[in-house]
Amino acid sequence: MSNPVYLALDLPTLDTAKALATKVKSHVGGLKLGLEFFCAHGSHGVHEIAQVGLPIFLDLKLHDIPNTVAGAMQAIHVLEPAIVTVHASGGRAMMEDAKAAAAEGTKVVAVTMLTSLDERDLLRTGVSGSAHDQVMRLAELAEASGLDGIVCSGQEVGAVHRQWKKGFFVVPGLRPAGSATGDQKRVVTPRQARDDGASVLVIGRPISRADDPVQAARDIEATL
Numbered sequence: 001m002s003n004p005v006y007l008a009l010d011l012p013t014l015d016t017a018k019a020l021a022t023k024v025k026s027h028v029g030g031l032k033l034g035l036e037f038f039c040a041h042g043s044h045g046v047h048e049i050a051q052v053g054l055p056i057f058l059d060l061k062l063h064d065i066p067n068t069v070a071g072a073m074q075a076i077h078v079l080e081p082a083i084v085t086v087h088a089s090g091g092r093a094m095m096e097d098a099k100a101a102a103a104e105g106t107k108v109v110a111v112t113m114l115t116s117l118d119e120r121d122l123l124r125t126g127v128s129g130s131a132h133d134q135v136m137r138l139a140e141l142a143e144a145s146g147l148d149g150i151v152c153s154g155q156e157v158g159a160v161h162r163q164w165k166k167g168f169f170v171v172p173g174l175r176p177a178g179s180a181t182g183d184q185k186r187v188v189t190p191r192q193a194r195d196d197g198a199s200v201l202v203i204g205r206p207i208s209r210a211d212d213p214v215q216a217a218r219d220i221e222a223t224l
């Protein structure tokens, strides 16, 4: 089985991101480039990181009217990402058009409820009920819209997997036992998420901020 860990390269410079990716590349299965990276380094940065030779997850979390999101999806064909994110709360038409505009080999997955939110945060956005119900509702909408899968926390992935057998599930908010959670609120261990059906494990700071990132990546790999 290939390594399910995608390393989140949320780092200040292109050089540090590329150096880290090169160092840990034998111990992770892919590289995730998010908003911080893309705003700073754009397409040029993505091409640079692609040279490391691992699949690229372009985490742009697109959320706009259908026409605009479809245009953005078309604009990134040239970057050949393995995975791209949109927000499920953008609605069915937006997700349908995003998938229709994506390149053939790109998986489009919908962010349901960010792992940095808990139920009190959800209520403040006007949504009452549990994180579980919110994720299940948006997962159903993403599946009906023809997407490949969703992003959710490890606390919900088991339930979503039981409901959507062939879905592709991206799980961030992962922390090895005993490590700092930082801004993440719905957290599980990488092993727990994998056992519950995660297809991809997104891990950033537990590797990138470790004193020895290679050892941290190896230690996580050994638990899987």
Ligand SMILES: O=C(O)c1cc(=O)[nH]c(=O)n1[C@@H]1O[C@H](COP(=O)(O)O)[C@@H](O)[C@H]1O
Binding pocket: 008, 010, 034, 059, 085, 111, 113, 114, 115, 116, 151, 152, 172, 173, 174, 184, 202, 203, 204, 205, 206
């Ligand atoms: O879409 C994501 O990747 C994502 C969704 C989500 O709900 N929570 C979440 O943390 N992420 C991303 O996953 C990564 C987690 O990083 P760490 O908390 O440092 O492991 C970051 O790059 C986030 O942007």
